[in-house]
Amino acid sequence: GENVEQHPSTLSVQEGDSAVIKCTYSDSASNYFPWYKQELGKGPQLIIDIRSNVGEKKDQRIAVTLNKTAKHFSLHITETQPEDSAVYFCAAGANDYKLSFGAGTTVTVRA
Amino acid sequence: DTGVSQDPRHKITKRGQNVTFRCDPISEHNRLYWYRQTLGQGPEFLTYFQNEAQLEKSRLLSDRFSAERPKGSFSTLEIQRTEQGDSAMYLCASSLGLGFRNTEAFFGQGTRLTVV
Numbered sequence: 655g656e657n658v659e660q661h662p663s664t665l666s667v668q669e670g671d672s673a674v675i676k677c678t679y680s681d682s683a684s685n686y687f688p689w690y691k692q693e694l695g696k697g698p699q700l701i702i703d704i705r706s707n708v709g710e711k712k713d714q715r716i717a718v719t720l721n722k723t724a725k726h727f728s729l730h731i732t733e734t735q736p737e738d739s740a741v742y743f744c745a746a747g748a749n750d751y752k753l754s755f756g757a758g759t760t761v762t763v764r765a
Numbered sequence: 766d767t768g769v770s771q772d773p774r775h776k777i778t779k780r781g782q783n784v785t786f787r788c789d790p791i792s793e794h795n796r797l798y799w800y801r802q803t804l805g806q807g808p809e810f811l812t813y814f815q816n817e818a819q820l821e822k823s824r825l826l827s828d829r830f831s832a833e834r835p836k837g838s839f840s841t842l843e844i845q846r847t848e849q850g851d852s853a854m855y856l857c858a859s860s861l862g863l864g865f866r867n868t869e870a871f872f873g874q875g876t877r878l879t880v881v
Contacts (some may be wrong), residue, residue: 660807688869696768697856697872698808743807751796751862752821753870755807 656681658746660756668764673731677744680725680763684746687720687727688713688753692741701742734763766865767791769873771857777879778847785843790859797840798870799823802854807874815862816876830866846881854878 668674672757681686685706689694690698704711704718704727709716715734720727741760745753770789778784791795795816800808811830812822816837821874829847834840844851854877860870 658807695874695877697771697874700869700871705868735863745807751813751815751860752798752810753808754810758805758807 655755655761656697656746656748658744658754658756659675660759662743662759664760664762666762666764667734669734669736671734672731673734673761673763675729675737675742675744675761676724676726677728677746677756678724678742679746679754681746681748681749682699682725684754686747686749686753688745689716689718689729690743690745690755692758698743706753708745731761736763736765768859769859769871770782771855771873773876774874775877775879777881780849780880781846782821783843783845784855784878785835786860786878788842788857788873790839790857791871794859794871795837796860796862796868796870797834798858798860799840799842799856800872802855802856802875808856811842811861819875822830844865845878847878852878852880869870 662692687702692698692731717730741758747753797814800810802808802862814834829845858870858872858873861868
C-alpha cells in the first residue's frame with residue numbers, strides 16, 4: 655500500500671515568514687495529493703490539492719509543488735499569520751477513493 | 766447545511782459496551798468514507814461506500830466494527846464490545862466521486878470516542 659512520510663513534525667516560524675512542509679510517497683500510481691489543515695478539536699479541512707498532471711498550484715498565500723519523478727510534494731505558506739497555526743496533513747491517493755495521510759506537521763506562528 | 770455532519774461529537778463509554786456513530790454526508794455526494802485518527806497521527810482509512818455499497822474495508826476494521834449506508838444517504842458506524850484501544854477520533858468524509866477519478870473529500874468534525 656501507499657506510504658506517506660511528512661517532515662518536519664513541528665515547525666515554528668515568525669509571523670510574516672514562510673513555512674514549508676515536505677512529503678514523500680511510495681506508490682507511483684498515486685496521482686492526487688491534497689493538503690488538510692486541522693485545528694484543535696475539529697476535523698481536517700481541505701486547503702489545496704494538486705493532481706499529477708501539474709507541477710505547481712497556487713491559491714493566494716498557499717502553494718503546492720509536485721515532483722512525480724522524485725515522488726515528493728511540498729506545501730508552501732507565505733506571509734504567515736497567527737491563524738495559520740494548526741496541524742497540517744499531506745495525503746496521497748490513486749485513481750480510486752482512499753487517501754493515505756502523513757503523520758502531520760504542527761505549525762506555530764509566533765507573533 | 767453545506768458540510769459533513771457527525772453525531773455525537775463526543776462519546777464516553779465503558780469497556781465492553783456497544784456504540785454507534787452517525788454521519789450525514791454532503792448532499793449528492795455518492796462516496797462516503799470512515800477514517801480513524803489517534804492522537805498525533807494522521808487519519809487512517811477504515812472503509813468506504815459508493816452509494817449504498819460498501820466496497821472496501823481496511824484490516825483495521827475488525828469484526829467488532831460494522832458500517833452501513835442504507836439508501837446511500839447517511840451512514841452509521843457501530844463498534845461492539847468496545848476496547849480501550851478503540852479510543853480515537855472517528856472521522857467521516859464524503860466526495861462527489863466522478864467515475865474513477867479521485868475528487869475532493871470533505872471531512873466532518875469527527876466523533877471523539879473515549880473507552881474507560
